[in-house]
Amino acid sequence: MNIVVCVKQVPDTATERKLRSDDKTLDRDAADGVINELCEYAVEEALRLKEAHGGEVTVLTMGPDKATDTIRKALAMGADKAVHLVDPALHGSDALSTSYALAQTLKKIGFDLVILGSESTDARTGMLAAMLAERLGTPQLTLANKVEISGAGITVQRVTDYGFDKVEASLPAIVSVVEKINEPRYPSFKGIMAAKKKQVQTFGIADAEIDAAQVGVANAWSEVADFAVAPPRAAGTVVKDEGDGGVKTADYLASKKFI
Amino acid sequence: MTEILVLVEHVDGDVKKVTLELLTLARSLGEPAAVWAGPGYSEVAKGRLAEFGAEKVYVADSADIVDYVVAPKAELLASLVASRAPAAVLIASTAEGKEIAGRLAVKTDSGVITDAVGLGEGFVADQSIFGGGVNVHSRVSKGTPIVAVRPNSTAPVPSTGAAAEEKVDVALSDAARAAKVVERVKQEKGARPELTEAAIVVSGGRGVGSGENFAIIEKLADSLGAAVGASRAATDAGWYPHAFQVGQTGKTVSPQLYIAAGISGAIQHRAGMQTSKTIVVINKDPEAPIFEIADFGIVGDLNQVVPQLTEEIAKRK
Numbered sequence: 001m002n003i004v005v006c007v008k009q010v011p012d013t014a015t016e017r018k019l020r021s022d023d024k025t026l027d028r029d030a031a032d033g034v035i036n037e038l039c040e041y042a043v044e045e046a047l048r049l050k051e052a053h054g055g056e057v058t059v060l061t062m063g064p065d066k067a068t069d070t071i072r073k074a075l076a077m078g079a080d081k082a083v084h085l086v087d088p089a090l091h092g093s094d095a096l097s098t099s100y101a102l103a104q105t106l107k108k109i110g111f112d113l114v115i116l117g118s119e120s121t122d123a124r125t126g127m128l129a130a131m132l133a134e135r136l137g138t139p140q141l142t143l144a145n146k147v148e149i150s151g152a153g154i155t156v157q158r159v160t161d162y163g164f165d166k167v168e169a170s171l172p173a174i175v176s177v178v179e180k181i182n183e184p185r186y187p188s189f190k191g192i193m194a195a196k197k198k199q200v201q202t203f204g205i206a207d208a209e210i211d212a213a214q215v216g217v218a219n220a221w222s223e224v225a226d227f228a229v230a231p232p233r234a235a236g237t238v239v240k241d242e243g244d245g246g247v248k249t250a251d252y253l254a255s256k257k258f259i
Numbered sequence: 260m261t262e263i264l265v266l267v268e269h270v271d272g273d274v275k276k277v278t279l280e281l282l283t284l285a286r287s288l289g290e291p292a293a294v295w296a297g298p299g300y301s302e303v304a305k306g307r308l309a310e311f312g313a314e315k316v317y318v319a320d321s322a323d324i325v326d327y328v329v330a331p332k333a334e335l336l337a338s339l340v341a342s343r344a345p346a347a348v349l350i351a352s353t354a355e356g357k358e359i360a361g362r363l364a365v366k367t368d369s370g371v372i373t374d375a376v377g378l379g380e381g382f383v384a385d386q387s388i389f390g391g392g393v394n395v396h397s398r399v400s401k402g403t404p405i406v407a408v409r410p411n412s413t414a415p416v417p418s419t420g421a422a423a424e425e426k427v428d429v430a431l432s433d434a435a436r437a438a439k440v441v442e443r444v445k446q447e448k449g450a451r452p453e454l455t456e457a458a459i460v461v462s463g464g465r466g467v468g469s470g471e472n473f474a475i476i477e478k479l480a481d482s483l484g485a486a487v488g489a490s491r492a493a494t495d496a497g498w499y500p501h502a503f504q505v506g507q508t509g510k511t512v513s514p515q516l517y518i519a520a521g522i523s524g525a526i527q528h529r530a531g532m533q534t535s536k537t538i539v540v541i542n543k544d545p546e547a548p549i550f551e552i553a554d555f556g557i558v559g560d561l562n563q564v565v566p567q568l569t570e571e572i573a574k575r576k
Contacts, residue, residue: 014526019395236556
């Protein structure tokens with residue numbers, strides 16, 4: 001089985017994240033880049049499915065040169081090889097153009113199963129897997145907390161407000177996984193060393209037959225009109241509990257008409 | 260005035276609160292037309308949509324629409340976008356709502372904005388990003404604006420609409436029938452409101468100390484008719500089910516009132532709750548960063564303060 005796992009490098013949540021003042025896109029230089037946490041669950045799930053059913057796991061990343069670190073991390077976890085879609089024309093792509101660029105690349109490299117994290121911790125749109133399914137005409141098995149494959153069939157548990165839906169489809173398919181579907185493994189020293197020798201194929205937009213007019217900040221379907229650092233919330237009242245903390249809180253809630 | 264499509268969220272035939280919020284928002288920008296997808300449409304539902312200003316209701320109530328994952332709803336909306344040329348489409352910014360919005364954007368070659376917390380003239384959306392650190396105004400620059408709006412972004416205000424019904428038949432494509440829902444499993448959640456929709460959320464964190472002790476959080480929540488949330492520390496420790504985790508990798512909530520008990524307020528948690536209107540904090544550590552965003556805070560032991568608060572609320576009812 002040919003499994004492609006899409007991973008994204010995101011700014012570390014623990015550092016200050018900014019938008020650039022010039023083109024209002026994410027300032028990727030301002031913060032350390034790390035693998036998107038939800039992508040780690042996707043990599044782990046891909047590795048487990050490979051271990052159970054055989055095949056190969058290919059990491060696919062779209063991002064600037066420094067996203068190589070994230071690719072190496074996924075390879076160190078145990079993925080077999082990687083494709084890095086990197087091109088200045090892709091800078092500032094929104095979810096629509098990103099899904100287009102990744103769909104074009106997936107058509108080129110082929111797949112039986114594509115696995116993604118349910119969202120990224122920077123843009124948090126949560127749309128990419130659904131958009132890929134739409135563009136590729138493949139079944140959408142998203143928000144999964146359990147994935148089972150048997151022959152050409154695939155079944156997932158899709159997390160819903162009320163519990164979960166059991167969803168069935170045939171491969172090829174697009175899967176997104178939620179946090180805690182598994183416990184992602186730490187790369188071993190051996191894995192880290194092996195990752196250095198694994199093949200990372202670089203694709204530019206021409207290699208994936210991506211139309212330059214459909215990607216990049218200038219061609220985005222939506223735009224940031226303006227932005228500002230959020231003003232700090234007005235300082236609230238903080239009091240020390242003197243045995244009447246609950247009563248004082250109730251007084252406050254009453255003053256705000258919550259009780 | 261031009262039509263604005265509002266995709267109705269409903270459960271067991273009842274219209275969810277977020278839809279009433281979206282209708283209220285749509286009224287300020289155009290003429291709201293509700294879109295009912297799936298079985299369960301009734302006079303009661305129609306009455307509710309009329310009460311909050313729906314001038315039209317497009318009803319596509321075949322079971323097919325909900326028997327397959329997401330794609331049928333996107334096809335339904337795309338067919339309405341093509342035939343009615345609405346000014347915009349509003350969808351609840353839930354996990355599934357965003358997926359519908361995403362597929363619809365691809366189908367209609369239109370821009371899409373998710374997690375809007377406000378929407379103004381020209382369909383300029385307010386967003387709060389990077390864990391509440393940056394406020395953004397964004398807008399769609401191509402096609403029909405598709406905007407996913409977070410629950411609790413506006414207060415629902417009644418204003419009667421005609422709710423003129425129009426049946427819509429959608430011939431679903433084979434691609435829309437690719438992922439079939441074969442079973443729906445409802446997990447017991449009791450009488451509490453849904454976390455992302457709730458007007459009040461009471462969350463517990465590491466300071467709660469154990470799974471058993473979450474009972475005091477639940478009691479406080481029940482006294483306020485609130486939903487219960489938990490920080491990642493609490494769900495990782497197995498004290499509370501993961502589905503209730505509020506934070507960057509869990510649920511994002513934006514209630515009128517958020518009470519955080521025993522939660523230190525790491526950026527990952529704040530990313531999931533910082534747009535709450537009023538924030539109340541109970542924590543024994545005066546240095547906990549969550550106090551920085553508190554409107555009201557008590558430095559004290561939640562084991563004392565929370566039960567006392569619950570008791571006091573009962574007294575005042």
